[in-house]
Amino acid sequence: MLAIRLVSGPEWPDSLALPIRPAAAAEGGDAPAALSAGLPVPDDVLAEAAALVPAARATGRAGEVHVHLRPGRAPGRLLLAGIGAGDEAGWRAAGAALARTAGGETHLTIGLPGDASAEAVRGLVEGLLLASYRFRLTEAGERPALAGVDVLVTEPSRYADTVTAAEVTARMTHLARDLTNTPSSVKNPQWFAEQVEAAVADQPDLHVRVWQPDELAAEGFGGILAVGGGSASGPRLVELDWRPAGARTHVVLVGKGITFDTGGISIKPVAAMKLMRKDMAGAAAVVAATLGAAALRLPVRVTTLVPLAENAVSGSAFRPGDVITHYGGVTSETTNSDAEGRLVLADALAYAVAELKPDLLLDLATLTGANAVALGKRTGALYSDNDELAADLLAAIDAAGEAAWRMPLPTDYVEHLGSEVADLYSAPNQGAGSVLAALYLREFTGDLRGRWLHIDMSAPSWADGDAAELSRGATGWGVRGLLRWLGTID
Template identity: 60%
Template sequence: MFTIRLTDVSDDTFTRVLPVGPGLDPEMSALVAATEGADTAGRITVFPRPLRQPSRVLLAGVGVGAGDETAWRAAGAAIVREAGDDEILEALLPADLAPGALRGLAEGLWLGGYRYRDAVKAPRSGEVRLVLDNPSAYAESLAAATVTAEATWLARDLTNAPSSVKNPAWFAGQIVAEAARRPGLTVTVRAGDDLERFGGLLAVGGGSVSPPRFVEMSWQPPGATTHVVLVGKGITFDTGGISIKPRDSMKLMKKDMGGAAAVVAATLGAADLNLPVRITTLVPLAENAIGGAAFRPGDVITHYDGSTTENTNSDAEGRLVLADALAYAAAELSPDLVIDLATLTGANAVALGKRTAALISPDEELVTALTAAGEAAGERMWRLPLADDYVEHQSSDIADRINAGPGPGVIMAALFLRDFYGPVRWAHFDMSAPSWAEAADAELTKGATGWGARMLLRYLSALDGGQQTGA
């Protein structure tokens, strides 16, 4: 990631960035008045200044008045897209800037400047200097933005990685390596005979030459009173199995582990922030492939809790691996609450569009807290009902349930998963649609969005009487 510095010293040789609003110097105010829409959040107006210092000025729109955190985040992303790779920018910020606004600006700069980091493409370089009257007052906000951006970058990197590289063993190795850099995190990776009771995971991964893995990562700080279990769907590529997907539906299935990427990144971020919350993160990893050992429609699968599912559609595989992870959590971990994220259904996009995740939970307090965290983080969600009317559509003559009954896709999947949470508070996110962006939009770049990592960090930061760090 490129550098963001807090300073109270200005240097006229750097490209100047001025937020539109009160306190703008008279020359710039006159130019803004002549530029329709210059104060629109996320809009950048560029003014060249030949033979003068600085040689150009970027006017960053932050919306009405000082703007909220979301507007500052959009402004940051727009600024970094306008800048050159190695350009040094200097943003002169208002004296009364709220800490949350600075956090939004910094997140926008980093997230808007994201590039997938691999052996071919280097991450963006450059520097942004944020000039403030009292830089030390904003250090906590910048630290929170740094951790949030790093977590989101990691989630995007994992999701953008091609499936020719990203098999279950590789993904598990990435988790182990990242956790090893953070004291207090422990990781257990199960494979082979250790997966005997994980019938859904074994069935989904059975057709691939890359065997499945089950990763358990634990953050257990001293004195933690709340135990949160995070579960992320980790299908490293999804052909649909024997119920094969059409070509167009299969092209982006390297992203079918976006939920796993988000919960892993959020847990690593929680360790970086030293949050006083116990977190156990479960990541069932499999490749849903076609082969002689692939599971078939009509097969009966026995899950970790001993219950059975009749497979009626091998392209409804995500809920099968999540079921094992949720049942394991209920039986072995004694959590206070469970939150799962999954790129689960195409119905998510049909119901809510490309930018909004579906949230399903019977717990009003949990829904309120998660929605507030999503609003603060800039990750939208909408609650859908858990409608018991459809339960009868999941009945089977030969098992406890089927995995793909007729009905509204998001709700049917949530009803299936409800059997496995146990007697705890829980929330389920279907975030298939917002896990991927077809084009740059505010702080999103084209490709993987890392949806969920930011929201989870905000939520976890506020648990046990804590506050949303840097807000």
């Protein structure tokens, strides 16, 4: 990961970036844009940079970067980076744009104004780290050249904790991206479980349990077994626990972990199947968020449940019309084996309610294509019956630079879940696919229904190209928002 240093007076750099603001944020508001005030750089450099802003027709828009060459002088390159309104989001966009613009450099120094807020520093560092991410299964090919960034501030110690939080967040987002990007020729339920075990091997405050297929059968996890029954790679259930001393609130996170989804007997077309290595992005996010909570020593107990299965086609695959008995005894009739994620989540939710009895319950899943139809590629769908919890989570997601929108849970839609041969019908063909999936999951939350949140995040889990702090491929969506949210819980 890109190395970030806080410095107060480095050797003069080859490349220096300075922030600029739009006219509305500039003193007097009568210029197209202006340098931020109080930058800790020599007056001659400041004067030249100030003259370049109008010459470059810079607007100061967040993420805009202008490059000026200064041959034979130090610094040899000046980068003028727009920070927009100067809030955390603006600085995050600036950091991401600088990481991409300076990709051919080995080192970059960024000057910050003396009154820079902690939020500005966090946004900048997260943008730099997230946008510099690249995934490679092998070592073939060239890697980005930028190896280090010095952040020039007047009081480095003031921002040390902020940089640590940003680095942990970025590192955990990278982990979720790595897990999700890994091809399914490598990634199966056993492999994923082993990655979690390896991640906690030297951390005594973290505990992990992995259910093998025979243990799942003995304890009645019928949904996980049904979905994983068609694959030569047997299913697993991972329970990861961060239990800090003195924690007063217990949060259970559940993440859908389908390591590849063919659709099963209800097989997907090729175009819809080729990226189904990402169908465990929810599992990757909740694992990474739990590891991040431990790294940050957040004072909240977090237990993560990851039901893992590969939904394959074979003679032992579950069929449309089968009746599945979930953990705790509730039965589901399914007529679509491509609606498999809710079946494994149902087991995990029922287990969490019966055995873990948390204060708050949240599940995160690449659950439906209807999420993208309703909200597009960048926004997750949030469901909850609790207005306060929903507002708190939405605020945390927004502050972290992700996006979600609260969706309804209409009471009159519940009748569509009725089955003549089972307790529930898992995949009603009534439209409103994301809503009905959420209503189905709610049936497994028991007396935690009023303290449950569900996020359908299939669309924002993947980026088709580089955009702001996102790199092409897995986005690690949810890690940043969950860490912010967990950090607000007492």
